[in-house]
Amino acid sequence: MKKWKKEILLNVPIEFAWLYFYGDISKKKRIFPKVVDEEVIKQTETIIGTIINQSYQNGSLIEQYEITIKKYTNDSNYKAIQESFLLNNRFKMTTEYELVSQSDKITKFIYTSINKPKNPLLSVFQLFGSDQVIVNFLNKAKVAIELDFEQSQNKEVQ
Numbered sequence: 001m002k003k004w005k006k007e008i009l010l011n012v013p014i015e016f017a018w019l020y021f022y023g024d025i026s027k028k029k030r031i032f033p034k035v036v037d038e039e040v041i042k043q044t045e046t047i048i049g050t051i052i053n054q055s056y057q058n059g060s061l062i063e064q065y066e067i068t069i070k071k072y073t074n075d076s077n078y079k080a081i082q083e084s085f086l087l088n089n090r091f092k093m094t095t096e097y098e099l100v101s102q103s104d105k106i107t108k109f110i111y112t113s114i115n116k117p118k119n120p121l122l123s124v125f126q127l128f129g130s131d132q133v134i135v136n137f138l139n140k141a142k143v144a145i146e147l148d149f150e151q152s153q154n155k156e157v158q
Contacts, residue, residue, distance in 0.1 A: 001114060001115065001116040001117075002114070002115045002116075003112070003113070003114045003115075004111075004112070004113045004131050004134045005110065005111070005112045005113075006110075006111055006131065006134050006135060006138055007108055007109060007110040007111070007138075008108075008109050008138045008139070008141075008142050009102065009106055009107070009108055009109070010106070010107045010108075010109050010141075010142055010145055010146060011105060011106060011146050011149070012105070012106075012107060012145055012146060012149040013101075013104055013105060013107065013149075014076075014077065014079060014099050014100075014101040014107045016145070016149050016152075017099050017107045017109065017145055018074070018079045018099055020141070020144075020145055021079075021081055021097040021099070022072075022074075022079075022081050025037065025038055027148075030144045030145075030148065031137075031140065031141040031144050031145065034056050034057045034058065035054060035055070035056055035057075036055040036056060036057050036062060037054075037055045038052050038053070038054050038055070039052065039053045040052055040053075041053050041066070046072070047069055047072035048069055048070065048071065048072050049068065049069065050068070050069045051066060051067070051068050051069075052066075052067045052068075052069070053065075053066055053067075054066075054067050054085075063088075065085045065086070065087070066085060066086070067083045067084070067085045068083065068084050068085070069081060069082070069083055070082040070083065070084050070094070071096065076101070077100065077101040078098070078099070078100055078101070079098070079099040080096060080097065080098040080099070081096070081097050082094065082095070082096040082097075083095050083096075086118075087115075089118070090117060090118055091115050091116065091117050091118065092115075092116045092117075092118065093113070093114070093115055093116075094112075094113070094114040094116075095111070095112070095113050095114075096110075096111070096112040096113075097109070097110075097111060098110040098111075098112075109138065109141065109142070111134060111137065111138060113134060
């Protein structure tokens, strides 16, 4: 099992950032450009246990993943969603996106990824894994979310 946990500050309000992780597929595509679509298969009242079929572009192929929401919190100063899915029938992936309000204009974004191989032999390959993919994702998410926020503020001024 390999676990990565990284954080970055976003210069946007928490409510603005939250839409990129839950509830708005067009905003989600801004930080996850390979996501093609999402369809709720099973909706629960508490959101926890909801199952979503996600279509994902991988080169010329479109892959489908069944994502289960394991954790969901939507408070005014703290928001989190944890998703679990099976990647390529080889790895059980758990991803968590946490947003913590630092002020009315700054949000801490914490990303956690846990990658657990179904086959223990695959664990050896994880020893050589780098966190660079995670760092790149955080930086790209920051740029996209902050740019969208800036553009939304400019529209309000006009």
